[in-house]
Amino acid sequence: xxxxxxxxxxxxxxxxxxxxxxxxxxxxxxxxxxxxxxxxxxxxxxxxxxxxxxxxxxxxxxxxxxxxxxxxxxxxxxxxxxxxxxxxxxxxxxxxxxxxxxxxxxxxxxxxxxxxxxxxxxxxxxxxxxxxxxxxxxxxxxxxxxxxxxxxxxxxxxxxxxxxxxxxxxxxxxxxxxxxxxxxxxxxxxxxxxxxxxxxxxxxxxxxxxxxxxxxxxxxxxxxxxxxxxxxxxxxxxxxxxxxxxxxxxxxxxxxxxxxxxxxxxxxxxxxxxxxxxxxxxxxxxxxxxxxxxxxxxxxxxxxxxxxxxxxxxxxxxxxxxxxxxxxxxxxxxxxxxxxxxxxxxxxxxxxxxxxxxxxxxxxxxxxxx
Amino acid sequence: xxxxxxxxxxxxxxxxxxxxxxxxxxxxxxxxxxxxxxxxxxxxxxxxxxxxxxxxxxxxxxxxxxxxxxxxxxxxxxxxxxxxxxxxxxxxxxxxxxxxxxxxxxxxxxxxxxxxxxxxxxxxxxxxxxxxxxxxxxxxxxxxxxxxxxxxxxxxxxxxxxxxxxxxxxxxxxxxxxxxxxxxxxxxxxxxxxxxxxxxxxxxxxxxxxxxxxxxxxxxxxxxxxxxxxxxxxxxxxxxxxxxxxxxxxxxxxxxxxxxxxxxxxxxxxxxxxxxxxxxxxxxxxxxxxxxxxxxxxxxxxxxxxxxxxxxxxxxxxxxxxxxxxxxxxxxxxxxxxxxxxxxxxxxxxxxxxxxxxxxxxxxxxxxxx
Numbered sequence: 001x002x003x004x005x006x007x008x009x010x011x012x013x014x015x016x017x018x019x020x021x022x023x024x025x026x027x028x029x030x031x032x033x034x035x036x037x038x039x040x041x042x043x044x045x046x047x048x049x050x051x052x053x054x055x056x057x058x059x060x061x062x063x064x065x066x067x068x069x070x071x072x073x074x075x076x077x078x079x080x081x082x083x084x085x086x087x088x089x090x091x092x093x094x095x096x097x098x099x100x101x102x103x104x105x106x107x108x109x110x111x112x113x114x115x116x117x118x119x120x121x122x123x124x125x126x127x128x129x130x131x132x133x134x135x136x137x138x139x140x141x142x143x144x145x146x147x148x149x150x151x152x153x154x155x156x157x158x159x160x161x162x163x164x165x166x167x168x169x170x171x172x173x174x175x176x177x178x179x180x181x182x183x184x185x186x187x188x189x190x191x192x193x194x195x196x197x198x199x200x201x202x203x204x205x206x207x208x209x210x211x212x213x214x215x216x217x218x219x220x221x222x223x224x225x226x227x228x229x230x231x232x233x234x235x236x237x238x239x240x241x242x243x244x245x246x247x248x249x250x251x252x253x254x255x256x257x258x259x260x261x262x263x264x265x266x267x268x269x270x271x272x273x274x275x276x277x278x279x280x281x282x283x284x285x286x287x288x289x290x291x292x293x294x295x296x297x298x299x300x301x302x303x304x305x306x307x308x309x310x311x312x313x314x315x316x317x318x319x320x321x322x323x324x325x326x327x328x329x330x331x332x333x334x335x336x337x338x339x340x341x342x343x344x345x346x347x348x349x350x351x352x353x354x355x356x357x358x359x360x361x362x363x364x365x366x367x368x369x370x
Numbered sequence: 371x372x373x374x375x376x377x378x379x380x381x382x383x384x385x386x387x388x389x390x391x392x393x394x395x396x397x398x399x400x401x402x403x404x405x406x407x408x409x410x411x412x413x414x415x416x417x418x419x420x421x422x423x424x425x426x427x428x429x430x431x432x433x434x435x436x437x438x439x440x441x442x443x444x445x446x447x448x449x450x451x452x453x454x455x456x457x458x459x460x461x462x463x464x465x466x467x468x469x470x471x472x473x474x475x476x477x478x479x480x481x482x483x484x485x486x487x488x489x490x491x492x493x494x495x496x497x498x499x500x501x502x503x504x505x506x507x508x509x510x511x512x513x514x515x516x517x518x519x520x521x522x523x524x525x526x527x528x529x530x531x532x533x534x535x536x537x538x539x540x541x542x543x544x545x546x547x548x549x550x551x552x553x554x555x556x557x558x559x560x561x562x563x564x565x566x567x568x569x570x571x572x573x574x575x576x577x578x579x580x581x582x583x584x585x586x587x588x589x590x591x592x593x594x595x596x597x598x599x600x601x602x603x604x605x606x607x608x609x610x611x612x613x614x615x616x617x618x619x620x621x622x623x624x625x626x627x628x629x630x631x632x633x634x635x636x637x638x639x640x641x642x643x644x645x646x647x648x649x650x651x652x653x654x655x656x657x658x659x660x661x662x663x664x665x666x667x668x669x670x671x672x673x674x675x676x677x678x679x680x681x682x683x684x685x686x687x688x689x690x691x692x693x694x695x696x697x698x699x700x701x702x703x704x705x706x707x708x709x710x711x712x713x714x715x716x717x718x719x720x721x722x723x724x725x726x727x728x729x730x731x732x733x734x735x736x737x738x739x740x
Binding site: 070073076077080081082102103104105106107108265266268269272273299300301302303304305306 | 443472675
């Protein structure tokens with residue numbers, strides 16, 4: 001194998017496949033990436049058995065071949081070479097000779113025989129949307145997946161397609177996040193659970209541009225994202241997702257309209273007084289024209305008022321401040337509507353069209369009164 | 371006590387004194403900063419017993435008073451308040467009421483009775499230089515102090531003033547760094563050892579501007595830096611500094627002139643192949659018109675040539691790559707001169723006027739040959 005690529009192109013592709021390289025694995029071959037050169041095409045592959053990524057690299061092919069090489073070392077070398085053409089050449093003993101200007105590296109590679117192939121999947125069922133939209137809906141929901149591996153389903157997100165509606169749901173037992181967007185076309189009904197780790201990694205690779213599209217293919221066991229010269233395949237999480245419809249309600253006793261940034265900054269300040277371990281709630285006292293937030297802790301106390309527009313009853317309710325902040329941070333609107341029922345019922349932060357719904361369970365506010 | 375300060379002024383002053391607040395102390399009072407208001411002046415003080423900092427804050431004084439308050443909590447609160455006027459008011463029970471716009475914090479403070487006073491020192495003996503120069507000479511030497519507390523003297527830097535020459539020296543047993551600058555005036559001879567920690571902290575506070583001056587006062591036990599509205603006092607390290615003159619030599623067998631950036635980048639690339647624990651040296655083969663660097667490790671090997679100008683003999687010599695990089699990184703010149711004697715004698719990287727001298731001991735190069 002012998003190829004010549006620009007440093008910029010090669011580094012860009014290496015950074016993409018690195019997302020599927022495990023930091024440490026019991027199978028050393030998984031810590032490698034595979035460079036495969038065939039029919040004038042240079043392809044990089046990495047695969048941690050749950051997530052597999054393939055991407056093409058622009059470059060000049062002088063001889064075909066294939067090699068597996070430690071991904072971290074390879075990426076470090078490419079990153080530190082000069083901004084110029086890089087020549088990669090391998091010999092029969094799987095030695096990789098990497099050179100750029102006057103620098104010459106010799107690194108021992110491996111045969112790719114043991115490297116797990118990324119499975120070929122049926123491409124019957126697919127949808128298309130912009131990379132911007134996909135990146136946004138991941139960002140706006142992925143924070144409320146659970147990291148508790150004992151409940152696998154909560155570590156993933158529901159992807160549900162009904163007609164032209166694409167709905168993404170995540171939940172962790174204390175809150176639910178829902179985002180809905182309209183697709184350009186209508187599709188058959190799809191309902192799958194995608195690992196949160198896959199979504200976190202893919203959102204790092206997506207360009208975030210409205211004009212760049214991404215195709216998503218679905219099978220019973222896998223999801224494939226295809227965009228630019230990259231293909232990302234992930235296993236799905238098996239099982240039935242939670243029925244969340246029965247937890248959603250459009251009934252409310254109190255509706256509060258509040259400036260998002262003021263509310264967020266105020267909660268952020270209040271949490272200064274709370275140590276991680278204390279789990280102190282923030283108490284919200286909804287009055288006629290303002291809400292009063294207060295928090296008491298061993299360090300001290302804090303009080304702040306924020307002007308609001310209110311419909312319905314006054315209410316005193318308490319929340320885990322982090323859950324409120326997580327939701328408020330991902331909402332793009334300047335003003336948000338908060339719907340409350342009673343101090344023991346969940347609150348809903350949502351827009352009128354319900355393109356986003358954040359359900360957050362309250363906590364016992366007596367816990368916060370010293 | 372009651373004062374009104376802008377958030378920006380207060381935060382700036384808090385950030386300065388924070389440099390003398392220990393992260394954790396067996397004396398909780400040291401984790402506080404003291405706010406003292408007297409004669410229309412607002413002063414913040416912190417003191418970890420080795421380093422003490424006082425700085426003035428611009429602001430409106432409504433009532434005099436003094437309070438000690440947990441520095442980290444106070445800094446966090448000020449940082450998160452809105453960009454507006456902040457009112458700080460204390461009562462007889464040492465409660466601090468901090469308010470800004472509609473946010474109100476109540477934090478329990480303490481009397482400053484137990485807070486250690488920063489000692490008043492004699493101000494007979496002083497020098498003056500620009501904050502830029504002081505910041506630069508610290509940066510260019512402080513990396514080669516030792517962090518081994520068992521040899522206290524090596525954890526500090528020698529400050530020596532002879533006439534109008536100000537010399538700073540640091541060493542750790544493997545290398546010596548020397549920087550000399552000319553002062554505008556001549557002074558009596560001074561020779562003291564300043565703790566490296568003090569220098570690291572002070573260089574974070576110095577503005578780095580050529581027009582801003584700093585006054586340095588010396589006593590037998592203390593050094594005081596005075597600049598802007600800030601006073602930093604540090605204990606000195608007691609003892610006699612090493613006699614380094616006998617280690618310096620202007621004899622050489624080989625003189626190499628090399629592009630600093632090329633040399634640095636090349637070593638940086640080579641060290642990719644070396645794990646922290648391996649301590650592999652980099653081998654430098656000085657030839658007629660170029661040097662060849664090579665490194666061998668369990669991961670692979672690397673070779674690179676760099677064009678040079680040479681006087682004297684060819685030489686094969688090996689170094690700890692980190693020591694070379696540390697010195698090269700702080701040199702501002704595009705080209706550097708390296709003076710070599712034999713493979714067992716130290717190399718000197720220095721300019722003609724010897725405003726900087728970096729002495730680095732070589733290592734046994736057989737260690738690097740696999």
